[in-house]
Amino acid sequence: MRSHEKRVNMCLRTQGKYLVSVVLTAVFAIASLFGTLLFSTDTVADAAESQAVAQVGNTTYASVQEAIGRTTLKNTTVTLLADVTESVMITPPKGVRNVTFHLNGHTLQAAESGGAAGFAAITVPANMQLTIVGPGTVAGGTQPAVDCRGTLRVESGTFTSDATLMRFAETDETSAQGSFSGGTFTAPTLFNLLDDAKNLGYDCSRWRIPGYDRSWTEHARLVEWLVLRLVDSCAVLG
Numbered sequence: 633m634r635s636h637e638k639r640v641n642m643c644l645r646t647q648g649k650y651l652v653s654v655v656l657t658a659v660f661a662i663a664s665l666f667g668t669l670l671f672s673t674d675t676v677a678d679a680a681e682s683q684a685v686a687q688v689g690n691t692t693y694a695s696v697q698e699a700i701g702r703t704t705l706k707n708t709t710v711t712l713l714a715d716v717t718e719s720v721m722i723t724p725p726k727g728v729r730n731v732t733f734h735l736n737g738h739t740l741q742a743a744e745s746g747g748a749a750g751f752a753a754i755t756v757p758a759n760m761q762l763t764i765v766g767p768g769t770v771a772g773g774t775q776p777a778v779d780c781r782g783t784l785r786v787e788s789g790t791f792t793s794d795a796t797l798m799r800f801a802e803t804d805e806t807s808a809q810g811s812f813s814g815g816t817f818t819a820p821t822l823f824n825l826l827d828d829a830k831n832l833g834y835d836c837s838r839w840r841i842p843g844y845d846r847s848w849t850e851h852a853r854l855v856e857w858l859v860l861r862l863v864d865s866c867a868v869l870g
Contacts, residue, residue: 684714685713685714685718686711686712686716687710687711688703688707688709688710688711695718696716696740700722700723700731701723703724703731708730710732712738712768713736713738716739716740716741717741717742717744719743719753720740720753722754723760729760730763731760731761731762733763733764733765735764735766735767735768735788738769739768739771740753740768741753742771742774750775751775751779752778752779752799753778754770754778754779755780756778756780758782760783761784763786764787766788769791770789770790770792771792772793774794775793776797777792777793779826780798780799780810781808783811784800785810786814787814789815789816791815791819793818793819794820796820796824797817797821797822797823798810800825801825802825808826
Protein backbone atom coordinates (compact mmCIF):
# COMPACT_ATOMS: atom_id res chain seq x y z
CA MET A 633 0.00 0.00 0.00
CA ARG A 634 2.75 2.43 0.92
CA SER A 635 4.64 1.47 -2.21
CA HIS A 636 1.61 2.31 -4.31
CA GLU A 637 1.15 5.66 -2.57
CA LYS A 638 4.84 6.42 -3.11
CA ARG A 639 4.54 5.70 -6.82
CA VAL A 640 1.44 7.92 -7.02
CA ASN A 641 3.26 10.75 -5.25
CA MET A 642 6.24 10.39 -7.56
CA CYS A 643 3.94 10.46 -10.61
CA LEU A 644 2.22 13.59 -9.32
CA ARG A 645 5.56 15.29 -8.71
CA THR A 646 6.79 14.28 -12.16
CA GLN A 647 3.60 15.58 -13.79
CA GLY A 648 3.88 18.78 -11.78
CA LYS A 649 7.44 19.33 -12.95
CA TYR A 650 6.35 18.62 -16.51
CA LEU A 651 3.50 21.15 -16.29
CA VAL A 652 5.82 23.78 -14.84
CA SER A 653 8.28 23.09 -17.64
CA VAL A 654 5.55 23.46 -20.28
CA VAL A 655 4.28 26.68 -18.73
CA LEU A 656 7.79 28.17 -18.53
CA THR A 657 8.47 27.16 -22.13
CA ALA A 658 5.25 28.84 -23.24
CA VAL A 659 6.08 31.99 -21.26
CA PHE A 660 9.55 32.19 -22.76
CA ALA A 661 8.13 31.61 -26.24
CA ILE A 662 5.57 34.40 -25.83
CA ALA A 663 8.19 36.73 -24.38
CA SER A 664 10.54 35.93 -27.24
CA LEU A 665 7.78 36.53 -29.81
CA PHE A 666 6.76 39.79 -28.13
CA GLY A 667 10.38 40.90 -28.06
CA THR A 668 10.75 40.04 -31.74
CA LEU A 669 7.64 42.05 -32.57
CA LEU A 670 8.95 45.00 -30.58
CA PHE A 671 12.32 44.72 -32.29
CA SER A 672 10.65 44.53 -35.70
CA THR A 673 8.52 47.58 -34.96
CA ASP A 674 11.55 49.53 -33.76
CA THR A 675 13.51 48.44 -36.81
CA VAL A 676 10.75 49.62 -39.15
CA ALA A 677 10.51 52.91 -37.27
CA ASP A 678 14.27 53.38 -37.43
CA ALA A 679 14.28 52.56 -41.15
CA ALA A 680 11.49 55.05 -41.82
CA GLU A 681 13.32 57.68 -39.80
CA SER A 682 16.57 57.06 -41.68
CA GLN A 683 14.79 57.52 -45.03
CA ALA A 684 13.36 60.93 -44.11
CA VAL A 685 14.89 63.68 -46.26
CA ALA A 686 12.66 66.66 -45.46
CA GLN A 687 10.54 68.02 -42.64
CA VAL A 688 7.53 70.31 -42.25
CA GLY A 689 6.67 71.17 -38.68
CA ASN A 690 7.21 68.01 -36.62
CA THR A 691 6.54 65.60 -39.50
CA THR A 692 9.22 64.09 -41.72
CA TYR A 693 8.86 62.91 -45.31
CA ALA A 694 10.68 60.54 -47.65
CA SER A 695 10.83 63.09 -50.48
CA VAL A 696 11.18 66.84 -50.72
CA GLN A 697 8.27 67.05 -53.17
CA GLU A 698 5.99 65.30 -50.69
CA ALA A 699 7.07 67.71 -47.96
CA ILE A 700 6.28 70.70 -50.19
CA GLY A 701 2.81 69.27 -50.73
CA ARG A 702 2.30 69.09 -46.97
CA THR A 703 3.01 72.72 -46.16
CA THR A 704 0.24 74.79 -44.61
CA LEU A 705 -0.49 78.44 -43.99
CA LYS A 706 0.99 77.95 -40.49
CA ASN A 707 3.92 75.77 -41.55
CA THR A 708 5.41 77.04 -44.80
CA THR A 709 9.02 75.99 -44.16
CA VAL A 710 10.46 72.85 -45.71
CA THR A 711 13.70 71.82 -43.98
CA LEU A 712 16.17 69.53 -45.72
CA LEU A 713 17.28 66.65 -43.47
CA ALA A 714 19.74 64.89 -45.79
CA ASP A 715 21.56 65.22 -49.09
CA VAL A 716 19.11 64.20 -51.78
CA THR A 717 18.95 63.89 -55.57
CA GLU A 718 15.54 65.16 -56.61
CA SER A 719 14.13 67.83 -58.91
CA VAL A 720 11.21 69.54 -57.23
CA MET A 721 8.46 71.99 -58.14
CA ILE A 722 7.14 74.45 -55.58
CA THR A 723 3.50 73.34 -55.65
CA PRO A 724 2.11 73.61 -52.10
CA PRO A 725 -1.55 73.00 -51.27
CA LYS A 726 -4.18 75.47 -52.44
CA GLY A 727 -3.99 78.77 -50.58
CA VAL A 728 -0.26 78.60 -49.80
CA ARG A 729 1.65 81.09 -51.93
CA ASN A 730 4.91 81.48 -50.00
CA VAL A 731 7.28 78.64 -49.23
CA THR A 732 10.60 78.82 -47.40
CA PHE A 733 13.20 76.19 -48.22
CA HIS A 734 15.82 75.70 -45.48
CA LEU A 735 18.89 73.94 -46.85
CA ASN A 736 20.02 73.09 -43.31
CA GLY A 737 23.58 72.27 -44.37
CA HIS A 738 22.55 69.72 -47.00
CA THR A 739 22.53 69.46 -50.81
CA LEU A 740 19.62 69.27 -53.21
CA GLN A 741 20.93 67.82 -56.49
CA ALA A 742 18.86 67.92 -59.69
CA ALA A 743 17.78 64.49 -60.89
CA GLU A 744 19.74 63.17 -63.87
CA SER A 745 17.35 60.30 -64.56
CA GLY A 746 13.77 59.29 -63.88
CA GLY A 747 10.55 61.27 -64.26
CA ALA A 748 12.06 64.57 -63.13
CA ALA A 749 15.17 64.33 -65.31
CA GLY A 750 15.78 67.33 -67.53
CA PHE A 751 14.32 69.80 -65.04
CA ALA A 752 16.05 72.28 -62.76
CA ALA A 753 16.74 71.28 -59.18
CA ILE A 754 13.98 73.73 -58.17
CA THR A 755 11.16 75.08 -60.34
CA VAL A 756 9.11 78.03 -59.10
CA PRO A 757 5.76 78.35 -60.93
CA ALA A 758 4.03 81.64 -61.69
CA ASN A 759 2.26 83.35 -58.77
CA MET A 760 4.44 81.48 -56.29
CA GLN A 761 7.18 82.83 -54.02
CA LEU A 762 10.14 80.79 -52.80
CA THR A 763 12.64 81.94 -50.19
CA ILE A 764 15.86 79.93 -49.82
CA VAL A 765 17.72 80.19 -46.51
CA GLY A 766 20.40 78.41 -44.51
CA PRO A 767 23.78 76.96 -45.41
CA GLY A 768 23.75 74.25 -48.03
CA THR A 769 23.79 73.72 -51.78
CA VAL A 770 21.38 73.65 -54.69
CA ALA A 771 23.20 71.87 -57.51
CA GLY A 772 21.81 71.77 -61.01
CA GLY A 773 24.46 69.56 -62.56
CA THR A 774 23.75 69.66 -66.31
CA GLN A 775 20.50 71.50 -65.54
CA PRO A 776 19.87 74.92 -63.96
CA ALA A 777 19.78 75.15 -60.20
CA VAL A 778 16.54 77.16 -60.41
CA ASP A 779 13.90 77.83 -63.07
CA CYS A 780 11.60 80.67 -61.99
CA ARG A 781 8.31 81.97 -63.33
CA GLY A 782 7.30 83.46 -59.98
CA THR A 783 9.37 85.14 -57.27
CA LEU A 784 12.70 83.88 -55.96
CA ARG A 785 14.37 85.28 -52.85
CA VAL A 786 17.83 83.98 -51.97
CA GLU A 787 19.16 84.85 -48.51
CA SER A 788 22.00 82.32 -48.37
CA GLY A 789 23.29 79.06 -49.79
CA THR A 790 25.54 77.88 -52.59
CA PHE A 791 24.15 77.51 -56.11
CA THR A 792 25.99 75.63 -58.84
CA SER A 793 25.40 74.44 -62.37
CA ASP A 794 27.46 73.20 -65.31
CA ALA A 795 25.17 75.19 -67.60
CA THR A 796 22.97 78.22 -66.83
CA LEU A 797 22.60 78.72 -63.11
CA MET A 798 19.12 80.28 -63.03
CA ARG A 799 16.52 80.95 -65.70
CA PHE A 800 13.69 83.47 -65.40
CA ALA A 801 10.54 83.96 -67.45
CA GLU A 802 8.49 87.01 -68.23
CA THR A 803 5.32 86.91 -70.27
CA ASP A 804 2.28 89.13 -70.74
CA GLU A 805 0.61 87.38 -67.79
CA THR A 806 3.44 86.88 -65.32
CA SER A 807 6.67 88.58 -64.36
CA ALA A 808 9.47 86.59 -62.74
CA GLN A 809 11.40 88.35 -60.01
CA GLY A 810 14.68 87.65 -58.24
CA SER A 811 16.10 89.09 -55.02
CA PHE A 812 19.55 88.08 -53.73
CA SER A 813 20.75 89.25 -50.32
CA GLY A 814 23.41 86.56 -49.93
CA GLY A 815 24.76 83.34 -51.35
CA THR A 816 27.50 81.98 -53.60
CA PHE A 817 26.83 81.49 -57.32
CA THR A 818 28.98 79.37 -59.62
CA ALA A 819 28.18 78.57 -63.26
CA PRO A 820 29.38 79.34 -66.81
CA THR A 821 26.27 81.53 -67.25
CA LEU A 822 24.55 82.96 -64.20
CA PHE A 823 21.17 84.06 -65.58
CA ASN A 824 19.23 83.51 -68.75
CA LEU A 825 15.72 83.40 -70.15
CA LEU A 826 13.34 80.50 -70.07
CA ASP A 827 12.14 79.37 -73.48
CA ASP A 828 8.77 81.07 -73.04
CA ALA A 829 10.24 84.41 -71.90
CA LYS A 830 9.58 87.44 -74.08
CA ASN A 831 11.73 89.93 -72.21
CA LEU A 832 13.40 90.24 -68.86
CA GLY A 833 15.19 92.82 -66.77
CA TYR A 834 13.45 96.15 -67.45
CA ASP A 835 13.04 96.72 -63.71
CA CYS A 836 16.63 96.63 -62.44
CA SER A 837 15.47 96.93 -58.83
CA ARG A 838 14.45 93.30 -59.09
CA TRP A 839 18.02 92.14 -59.51
CA ARG A 840 19.95 92.77 -56.33
CA ILE A 841 23.17 90.77 -56.15
CA PRO A 842 25.46 92.26 -53.48
CA GLY A 843 28.83 90.69 -52.86
CA TYR A 844 29.05 89.04 -56.24
CA ASP A 845 32.56 87.62 -55.95
CA ARG A 846 33.39 86.32 -59.43
CA SER A 847 36.12 87.88 -61.61
CA TRP A 848 35.67 91.37 -63.06
CA THR A 849 35.31 89.79 -66.50
CA GLU A 850 32.47 87.60 -65.31
CA HIS A 851 30.96 90.52 -63.43
CA ALA A 852 31.12 92.64 -66.56
CA ARG A 853 29.38 89.90 -68.52
CA LEU A 854 26.59 89.87 -65.94
CA VAL A 855 26.16 93.64 -66.11
CA GLU A 856 26.26 93.52 -69.90
CA TRP A 857 23.56 90.87 -69.94
CA LEU A 858 21.31 92.89 -67.65
CA VAL A 859 21.87 96.08 -69.66
CA LEU A 860 21.04 94.33 -72.92
CA ARG A 861 17.83 93.00 -71.39
CA LEU A 862 17.03 96.51 -70.17
CA VAL A 863 17.58 98.02 -73.62
CA ASP A 864 15.56 95.33 -75.36
CA SER A 865 12.71 95.65 -72.88
CA CYS A 866 12.62 99.44 -73.08
CA ALA A 867 12.49 99.18 -76.87
CA VAL A 868 9.54 96.81 -76.55
CA LEU A 869 7.82 99.07 -74.04
CA GLY A 870 8.80 102.17 -76.02
